[in-house]
Amino acid sequence: MCKKVDRRFKAPPFISSPAAVVAIMETEFRLLVKNAAQAVLVCAHNERYLTKVGMETIAVIENASLVIGRDGLIKAVGPTTAIASQFKGATFENIIDAEGMCILPGLVDAHTHPVWAGDRVHEFALKLAGASYMEIHQAGGGIHFTVEHTRRASAEELLVSLKQRLQRMLRAGTTLVECKSGYGLDLDTEIKMLTVIEQARQEQPVGISSTFCGAHSVPKGKTAKEATKDIINVHLPQLKKKVENGDLHIDNIDVFCEKGVFDLDCTRAILQTGSSMGFQINFHGDELHPMNSAELGAELNALAVSHLEEVTDKGIAAMAKSKTAAVLLPTTAYMLRLKQPRARDMLNAGVIVALGSDFNPNAYCFSMPMVMHFACVNMKMSMSEALAASTINAAYALGKSRTHGSLEVGKNGDFVILKSSRWEHLIYQFGGHQELVKYVVVKGVIVYENDRTADY
Secondary structure (H helix, E strand, C coil): CEECCCCCCCCCCCCCCHHHHHHHHCCCEEEEEEEEEEEEEECCCCCCCCCHHHHHCCEEEEEEEEEEECCCEEEEEEEHHHHHHHCCCCCEEEEEECECCEEEECEEECCECCCCCCCCHHHHHHHHCCCCHHHHHHCCCCHHHHHHHHHHCCHHHHHHHHHHHHHHHHHCCEEEEEEECCCCCCHHHHHHHHHHHHHHHHHCCCEEEEEEEEECCCCCCCCHHHHHHHHHHHHHHHHHHHHHCCCCCCCEEEEEECCCCECHHHHHHHHHHHHHCCCEEEEEECCCCCCCHHHHHHHCCCCEEEECCCCCHHHHHHHHHHCCEEEECHHHHHHHCCCCCCHHHHHHHCCCEEECCCEECCECCCCHHHHHHHHHHHCCCCHHHHHHHCCHHHHHHCCCCCCCCCCCCCCECCEEEECCCCCCHHHHCCCCHHHHEEEEEECCEEEEECCCCCCC
16 A cells, blocks of 8 residues: 555556566566565656655555566566566566565765865864854865865775765665765866766766866965866866766766855856756855855756755745755754755745755765754754655756656666664664665665664
């Protein structure tokens, strides 16, 4: 049976058509997950994103099973009795008996900076003593400290640390993650970082959306206008060539639009140039000061704008109209003692709200379950809203919601199995994901199995 808070929900078809049953029954499959207490579909009708009402009424099937084909895609999801009948006689490479457990879509982290060298633990003490983000930045710390260390690090060193970080994200249930460059600020180091991201994409099971963030800060010795010209006239054309030659894969273009960094005009020029080269616009805005970044994002039909702690009412209205996703980062606001993003105002206005960890040396968090918990407690989101923001809406913010973010036929077989009969435990048990996550599956392949015992 299917369950939703809103009883208007209609159960999805288990497979695409009756004719598909014959074809399916004659095919071997990669994975069967059976007898789950719950399968949390999130979406059931191929929605690309959910706004407030849809987020409040995510789709859940009780006593469910799930079938993944050899191509790694979901072939069926529905009540266990129906799946058993439809797939009687089929063969499976692997079977998971999920009795007493629940299945959720793989979590999507829509904003991270995971490629860097040199931690900034010393700056955490400065922040605790009252120093602001920009005070540390202007004193040569912050991004510039990381840039110096990242420039000196070899590609091999950066790849090793990136793989370790991605593994920690994966073990917390993240199966798709956005990865930014931005700690190079010169062409050679930015290419080094993007190359490392590309290597990780090819070698690691977690899905990656790659972002060029060469406008993360103004390089020392340059003005913002000079840096903007370099990015537009040198960096982006060189990166485009590498993409066309197949050396790199870049999905998104990002700029840190902020007072003392890149102003609105510089940001617009960089984003428009990147967009003309085929990169999705997905940028930092309205974090420390109201910059009208949200309005700019709407003007440019940006896929997403991140942070938005200082967004204006007009910016919220513009993003709702343009369907530009708001990627909110509650752990960043918490660690930097910033104003919390206005999640409720955005939801009420019809904005597509997504979540991200903002993992970086300044906000050291790998865990989307903890991000969801902070979103609920500090930003007043409900648990179902937080889950939708960390699955289908985060996938939308990366241009991936047709293939990721929900348990629907035809999508990637990426999901998490929890050692709990109710999915809400993943958010409710703050910091408890290390025991709760039993399996992480990517395209029907078990990429992480946890033998720890959960204690309720």
